[in-house]
Amino acid sequence: MTSANPLPVSFEFFPPKTPEGVAKLRTVRQALYARRPQFCSVTYGAGGSTQQGTFGAVAEILAEGVDAASHFSCIGATRESVRAQLAELRAMGVRRLVALRGDLPSGYGAGGAFQYASDLVAFIRAETGDAFHIEVAAYPEVHPQARSPEADFAAFAAKARAGADGAITQYFYNADAFFRFRDECQRQGLDLPIVPGIMPITSSTQLMRFSDACGAEIPRWIRLRLQAFGDDTAAIKAFGLDVVAGLCERLRAGGAPALHFYTMNQSAATLALCDRLGL
Ligand code: FAD
Numbered sequence: 496m497t498s499a500n501p502l503p504v505s506f507e508f509f510p511p512k513t514p515e516g517v518a519k520l521r522t523v524r525q526a527l528y529a530r531r532p533q534f535c536s537v538t539y540g541a542g543g544s545t546q547q548g549t550f551g552a553v554a555e556i557l558a559e560g561v562d563a564a565s566h567f568s569c570i571g572a573t574r575e576s577v578r579a580q581l582a583e584l585r586a587m588g589v590r591r592l593v594a595l596r597g598d599l600p601s602g603y604g605a606g607g608a609f610q611y612a613s614d615l616v617a618f619i620r621a622e623t624g625d626a627f628h629i630e631v632a633a634y635p636e637v638h639p640q641a642r643s644p645e646a647d648f649a650a651f652a653a654k655a656r657a658g659a660d661g662a663i664t665q666y667f668y669n670a671d672a673f674f675r676f677r678d679e680c681q682r683q684g685l686d687l688p689i690v691p692g693i694m695p696i697t698s699s700t701q702l703m704r705f706s707d708a709c710g711a712e713i714p715r716w717i718r719l720r721l722q723a724f725g726d727d728t729a730a731i732k733a734f735g736l737d738v739v740a741g742l743c744e745r746l747r748a749g750g751a752p753a754l755h756f757y758t759m760n761q762s763a764a765t766l767a768l769c770d771r772l773g774l
């Protein structure tokens with residue numbers, strides 16, 4: 496059963512590394528634009544991607560008439576390099592950022608002008624005022640490097656108070672973690688919208704690999720069911736669609752303000768979810 500009110504959606508992509516990948520992503524985007532996304536975002540620096548790749552994809556999305564958010568990570572950056580990139584993004588007509596610390600390369604110690612994403616948000620606000628709508632990352636299941644859940648929440652609150660307009664969560668399959676996080680924000684007077692990040696389930700091994708790295712918990716019953724499907728990708732996709740659509744329905748019923756889909760540069764699984772949800 497789907498509810499009457501469609502939720503706003505947004506779609507996340509990563510910058511392709513090959514000309515074939517660039518061409519394929521154009522087709523994927525066109526298929527997803529039919530769902531009238533609020534914006535599409537492009538990751539930055541993850542998996543060895545370059546600034547050029549991110550900015551290039553962002554420019555294409557804007558040229559296609561869709562609002563685009565550039566992810567912006569600050570690991571190892573200087574004030575000057577961030578200032579220059581912000582100026583370039585403004586000149587391109589970008590009005591949305593997802594401001595992040597970024598993942599630490601192994602062996603990376605302290606360095607760069609920005610230690611945490613909250614430092615970056617404060618800097619962007621100080622430099623550019625309200626020129627950008629700034630989203631930050633939120634971790635309902637706690638960031639894997641956090642000292643404690645309380646310290647992680649305090650770090651999130653610092654990003655909100657530094658001037659974030661909204662937050663997008665790491666993906667999760669446990670709706671209660673999201674609701675608890677959202678309720679804690681309200682209790683602490685943080686009134687920015689917290690948008691759940693939704694990862695479609697299409698492959699067992701890929702999901703396990705990502706989730707171990709980013710600290711997203713795969714509930715035991717999902718893990719065991721996925722393992723039992725073995726190589727039966729059709730069964731995995733059908734099960735994944737049921738599970739993730741059910742999660743989205745719970746989030747919608749519980750008042751999630753929008754849904755942000757981690758598309759992995761594929762349209763089929765996200766479109767199937769949107770169909771199931773009437774989005
Ligand atoms: P922060 O908010 O700075 O937090 C990082 C860690 O430091 C946390 O453990 C936090 O608890 C701790 N911390 C923060 N402030 C303090 C403080 N003052 N004192 C002590 N501890 C503190 N990565 C990419 O490389 N490119 C991307 O495009 C990208 N996009 C993402 C989009 C979303 C929606 C999400 C959820 C994640 C994304 N990531 C991306 C991953 C992200 O960069 C990593 O999770 C990274 O490890 C943390 O980034 P952050 O901005 O959340 O960092």
